[in-house]
Amino acid sequence: MSQPSPDTYPTSGRKAKRTTLPAQLIGGLLIAIGILAVVVFVITVSQDPGIQFAVNWTASEEFPEQPSILLAFLERFGIILPALVAYLSLFFISIGAQVFGGSLRAAHWAKVILMWLTIGLGIVTVLTIYNTIRVANEEALPVDVGALLGSLVLPVLGMLIIGGVWWWLSNNLENYFMGEDLLIARETRLAWNLLIPTLAIFILVAARPLEQTFIRSLTDKRFAGRGVPQFVGLDNYAQLLTIRLDTVTCRTEDDGECSVRDNGAVRWESIERDLLQDGYRTVSNIPIPFSSGQSIAISGRDNDFIGAINTTLIFTVVSVTGELLIGLFMAMVVNSNFRGRGIMRAVMLIPWAIPTVISARLWELMLKDTSAGIVNKVMMDLHLINAPQAWLSEPSLQLPAAIMVDVWKTAPFMALLLLAGLQTIPRDLYEAAAVDGASPVRRFFSITLPLLRPALAIALIFRTLDALRVFDLFNVLFGRQQLSMATYNFETLVSNQKDGYASAVSVIIFIFISIFAFIYVRMLQVETD
C-alpha cells in the first residue's frame, strides 16, 4: 500500500471538512447498488414466467383452477432470497451513507462489499458463458455470439466498474478517510471475509433447497410434471402419518383354532371394509397377550411409509447396538499391549474405506442363495443350517442381512472412535484397582465404562444419525423390495414423481434427525471460548 503524501493527508486541524469527493462518489455508488438490487429483484419477480402465468390466468380446460400467486412466488424465490436481498440492500445503503460522511470504518466495509460484488459478478459472467455454450451444444446449434455478448454487457460492465472502485479504494483508502481502525474491527472484517464463501455455499446448496422442500411439502406439486401446483395444507402429512389401531380376531380353522401360516405366523382378519376403502392397510399385527386370538392391527393410509419407519427404526436400534458391542470388544482388544497394534488399527479402517455401494454388492455376492454364496457354504459346513438360505430375497431375512452388512462395515470404525476414548484413561487407575483386588469385570464396570462415557455418547449418536438416514445399502441390496425411510423418499420422488408428497417425507425425516441432532449438540456443548 502506498504511503499517503503529506499534502493529501487530512490533518486533525482541518477536521471540519472531512468529506471528500471520492468518499461521496463511493458512498453514492453503494447506495445506488443497494437500491438497484431491490429494483432488479422486483423486475425479475414480475418477469418470472410462473408468476406471470398465475397473474394472467384465465379459466381454461387445461387449468381450471386459479393458481396461487403466493405459491408461484414461494416456489420460485422462497423466503430466504427476498430476505437476503432486503437485508443486503439496507446494509449497502447504510454503509454507503456512512462512507458518504467520510467514516473510515465504513470505508473498510465498503471494500469488503465491493470485493465480493466483483467476485459475484465474475461468477455470474462465467456461468452465463457456460450455459450459453451448453445450450447451443445440446441443440447442436452454433453459439450465438452476438446474443452472448449482449447478455454479458451488464455483468461485465458492473464487474469492471465495481472492481475498479474496489481497487482504487484499496490503494487510496487512508488518503481520503480518517478515524481509528481497531484491531477488533479488523478481525471482525477478516472473519466475515473468510466466512462469506462458506455462507454462500450453505445458503445456495443447503438452506435454499431445504426451504423449498418445506414449501413443496404443503403442495400437490408433481415432479417435472405439467399442471400448476396448489396448496393442500397438511394433507400430505396427514396421508403419511395417519395411523389406526384396531383389534382384529384371527382367522379360524374349522375346529375353532387360529389358522397358522407355514412359517408359524398367525393369520389375522383384515381390518373393516370401510377402512380399507378409506385407504387404510395393515402394517403389522401385535397379538394381545392372554386373549383368545385377538391382536391389535396397526394400519396406516400409507402403509409403505409406516413400514419404512418401522424398518428403519429396527435397523437403527439393532445395528447400532451390535456395532457398539462388537466395537467395544475390538477397541478393548486393540487397546492391550501386543506387537503389531499399528497394523491392526490400519486393518480395522479397511471396511470403513470400502464404498458402501461396493460393500453392498460384495455382500450380495457372499449372501448368494445357492452354495456358491460363501456365507451359505460356511454355515452349511458348520452345520448351522441344512439348506442354502435366500438371504436377500426372503423378506424375513432381508433386514437381518442388511444389519449384518452395516455392522460389518461400521463396527471397526466405531472401535476406532472408542479406542481414542480408551487411550485417554490413565493406566495407573487400573493398576491401583488391581492392587486393591478389584476383579477384571469390576474394573471394566467401575473404571472403563464411566470414563468412556463421552466417547461412547458421541460414537452412538453419530452412528444413530447415520443409521436413520441409511440409503446406499437399502437401495443397492433391495431396490423397492425393502424400504428404509430414505429409499422410500427416493422412490416417491424419482419413480413416482410425487414431488409435494416426497417433500413431506423429507421434512419428516429432517425432523426425526433434527431431534437426535439437537440432543447431540446439547450433549457436546460446543466450546464457545
Add this chain to the structure above:
Amino acid sequence: MIQSILTNERFLKNLQRIMLYAAIIFIAFYALFPFYWAFSTSFKTESEMFQSASYLPRNPTLKNYEYVFRDNTFVNSLKNSAIVSSLTAVLALVVGSFAAYALGRLRFKGRVVMLYIVLSMTMFPAISILSGLYTIVRELGFFGTPLALIATYPVFILPFTVWVLTSFFRGLPAEIEQAAIVDGATPFQTFRLILLPLTAPALVTTGLLAFVLSWNEYLFALNFTTTNPDAKTVPVTIAQFTGQFARQEPIAEIMAAAMVVTIPLVVLVLIFQNRIVEGLTAGAVKG
C-alpha cells in the same frame, strides 16, 4: 494335579496371551475376509460363479480386469470420480480452512451462532434436500454433468472440513499470532504465512477424508447424473454394472471393478492411518 496347573500363574498369563491373540486373529479375519473374498472372486472365471464356493480361484484369470478396462463406461466413471473427488476436496480445503481460521482464531460477533450452524450442518440428512437441489442444479445448468456433484458435495463435505480444521486451529498456541502482530503482520498474513503452514498435516488428513467421502458418495451421484452416462461416478457405475453380456449379472467383473476402485483407497488409508484416526476422532465424522 489339574488344580496346581490352573493356579500356576505363568500358565494363566500364557492363557491370557493366547486368548488375546485369538481375539486379534478373529478381528483381522472379520475385517479382512470379505475384502479377501472380493479379491479372490475378481480372479475367478464366470462359470465358477455357479459352482460351490471355493476359497481360491480354481482357474485364476485376468479376463475380468481386461473386460473392466475395456468398458468405456467404467473407465470414464473412474475419471469422473477422480476429477469430482479431487476438486471437491481442494474446494472444501480452501473454503473450509478460511472459515475454520475465522471460527477458531478470530474474535467477532456471531461466532457462536456460526459454530452451531456448522455443527448442525454436519448432521444434515442429504435426502431431505434432494428435490430442492434438483431445481438449483438445473437452474445453474449443471444437471447431468460432474459439475452438479462438485457444486452439491460441499453440503456434507464442507461442514465436516470446517469442524475438523476449527478444532485444529484452536489447538495452536496463542503466542504465535501475538508475536506476528507485534512484528506488524496483518491478520490475513498471519493466517497465510504462519498458521496455514503449521496446520499442513491437518490439511492433508482432512483433504484425504474429504476425498474418500466424495469418492464413496452415492445418492447425489445417482440422481444428478442419471440422464448422462458419461457423467456417472464409480459407485453409480458399479451399482448398475451390467457388463459384457447383459443376460447374467457379471459378478466376477463387478468384483474386479470393485478392486480397481477400492485398492487405491485402501493403500491411501494404510499410509495415512494414524492421521485419519486423529482426524476422525476430532470430527467424529460419519462413515
